[in-house]
Amino acid sequence: MRFSDFTPFDIWLLLQGLGVSLGLFLSTSLIGLLIGTSWAVCRFYRVPVLTPVITFIAELLKNSPVLVQLFLVFFGLPGLLHIRITPTTAAMITLSANSAAFVYVIAVSAIESIGRDQIEAARVFGLTRWQVLRHVVAPQAMAFAIGPLTALLVNQLQVTSLISVIGVVDLTKIGNILNLRTLKPFIVWTVVGLLYYLCAKLLAWLGARFENRLRAHAAWRGLICSK
Amino acid sequence: MLKVENVKKAFGPTTVLDGVNLTINPGEVVSILGSSGSGKSTLIRCINGLEKLNGGSITVDDFDVGKPKELAEARKRSATVFQLFNLYPHMTVLGNVTLAPVEVLKKPRAEAEATARALLQSVGLGDRADAYPAQLSGGQRQRVGICRALAMQPRYLLLDEVTSALDPEMTAEVLAILAKLAAEGTTMLFVTHEIEFARQISNRIVFLDKGKLLVDLPTADFFAAEGGMTNPRIAQFLSKMRKD
Numbered sequence: 001m002r003f004s005d006f007t008p009f010d011i012w013l014l015l016q017g018l019g020v021s022l023g024l025f026l027s028t029s030l031i032g033l034l035i036g037t038s039w040a041v042c043r044f045y046r047v048p049v050l051t052p053v054i055t056f057i058a059e060l061l062k063n064s065p066v067l068v069q070l071f072l073v074f075f076g077l078p079g080l081l082h083i084r085i086t087p088t089t090a091a092m093i094t095l096s097a098n099s100a101a102f103v104y105v106i107a108v109s110a111i112e113s114i115g116r117d118q119i120e121a122a123r124v125f126g127l128t129r130w131q132v133l134r135h136v137v138a139p140q141a142m143a144f145a146i147g148p149l150t151a152l153l154v155n156q157l158q159v160t161s162l163i164s165v166i167g168v169v170d171l172t173k174i175g176n177i178l179n180l181r182t183l184k185p186f187i188v189w190t191v192v193g194l195l196y197y198l199c200a201k202l203l204a205w206l207g208a209r210f211e212n213r214l215r216a217h218a219a220w221r222g223l224i225c226s227k
Numbered sequence: 228m229l230k231v232e233n234v235k236k237a238f239g240p241t242t243v244l245d246g247v248n249l250t251i252n253p254g255e256v257v258s259i260l261g262s263s264g265s266g267k268s269t270l271i272r273c274i275n276g277l278e279k280l281n282g283g284s285i286t287v288d289d290f291d292v293g294k295p296k297e298l299a300e301a302r303k304r305s306a307t308v309f310q311l312f313n314l315y316p317h318m319t320v321l322g323n324v325t326l327a328p329v330e331v332l333k334k335p336r337a338e339a340e341a342t343a344r345a346l347l348q349s350v351g352l353g354d355r356a357d358a359y360p361a362q363l364s365g366g367q368r369q370r371v372g373i374c375r376a377l378a379m380q381p382r383y384l385l386l387d388e389v390t391s392a393l394d395p396e397m398t399a400e401v402l403a404i405l406a407k408l409a410a411e412g413t414t415m416l417f418v419t420h421e422i423e424f425a426r427q428i429s430n431r432i433v434f435l436d437k438g439k440l441l442v443d444l445p446t447a448d449f450f451a452a453e454g455g456m457t458n459p460r461i462a463q464f465l466s467k468m469r470k471d
Contacts, residue, residue: 121313124275125327125379126302135326140317 004182011191017174018195024091024170025160029153031092032099039100040107044133054104061101067162070094074166091163095156102152110145111137143214150207154200161196171195228252228288229274229305229383229416235282236269236438243269245438246283251416253382256409258417258425258446261435262464267418268310270435271387274416275307288382303331305383306376310391312368314360314375320347321356324375332379339378346374350404366397373404384408384415391420422468426450436460 074090164173175192229251236244285292290301324343350370390398409428432449448454
């Protein structure tokens with residue numbers, strides 16, 4: 001066996017890389033979901049000062065390349081704050097913040113898609129803002145947001161491949177290493193691409209299932225013709 | 228007692244309510260007439276606290292709607308039925324009617340559901356409790372809207388052009404229910420364009436014109452030749468409405 005062969009063991013290496021990619025993807029998506037949603041809730045409550053600050057940060061994050069943000073965190077922050085940042089930490093910070101910004105945008109438009117009339121009705125009947133959010137806005141906003149959120153997550157999964165550039169040993173990085181060793185780019189990158197593809201497909205399938213459940217549960221024809 | 232005192236409301240440069248005074252005693256049915264844009268709906272929205280006043284005050288059983296601390300208590304005493312129903316589309320009919328009693332009045336769910344089913348039964352929707360609003364006709368939706376308001380056991384029922392979005396047949400469905408409520412002694416503030424119906428059920432008629440309350444008269448006086456009809460604006464309005 002020559003070093004330039006692509007062996008079954010290499011698949012195992014790639015799967016380990018995939019584990020790192022998925023781990024970072026899942027954790028940063030979860031953090032992004034939590035932060036983005038709480039930003040949107042802040043906006044729903046029209047918290048003074050905080051709301052414009054959040055909007056500004058979200059705008060910055062979603063209108064600049066993730067790679068640039070990654071370089072800024074990995075190379076820029078250590079110099080500025082005199083701290084050490086590992087590639088994984090830099091990846092965690094950047095991807096979480098980036099997800100948060102896009103989740104925020106989706107959550108805000110989902111909340112704003114709920115008719116004012118219903119919210120006013122609930123307020124008039126004495127429900128607090130929190131009760132309105134919980135019982136009237138959130139269930140409908142969720143059904144509205146699940147489609148765009150699935151699309152976002154599928155995209156974020158691909159975006160994780162950027163972190164290989166700063167040295168995180170994820171699926172793409174391992175692919176890169178194998179590529180240099182085997183000099184068989186067509187095979188290596190095909191396998192790498194397929195692995196991303198399968199994960200993305202799985203994610204989209206889960207999202208679609210969840211969406212169907214949300215909508216079937218509440219007979220979502222109601223969303224389209226509420227009047 | 229529901230008291231509206233010298234209420235002023237403007238949207239930007241447009242004055243919508245210009246010093247309105249109105250008192251509604253328990254048991255009364257008061258209809259508000261007036262052409263579109265006269266401020267009728269805005270008056271309702273001021274009473275239930277959806278709009279901030281630019282002047283004057285509104286109290287519901289002595290709770291001041293303008294004071295944040297008293298607004299919740301004031302809102303518990305009145306309930307609104309909306310022109311466009313404003314139902315929650317993701318909830319069943321039963322869910323729509325029980326949400327506020329469970330969340331605001333803290334009623335046990337079973338009790339709230341029993342009340343809701345009885346109310347739905349009384350408006351002929353006993354078998355639609357598990358339907359979603361989108362599966363109902365306009366008239367049925369508005370009947371749900373009325374049940375949702377009544378489930379709060381309000382002292383004052385505010386009705387904001389509740390039949391304006393309905394065809395004549397559905398309007399008749401809804402008015403029949405309102406007539407029954409009026410006969411049972413429900414206190415109602417009834418904003419409407421259904422003049423004949425207002426005449427049948429009201430104790431008093433109030434006429435709004437360009438944000439000003441022109442007259443506040445017992446129903447018989449309002450329609451009498453020597454009463455409201457002496458006001459040229461009202462005579463003009465009534466003659467136009469009756470032609471239709």
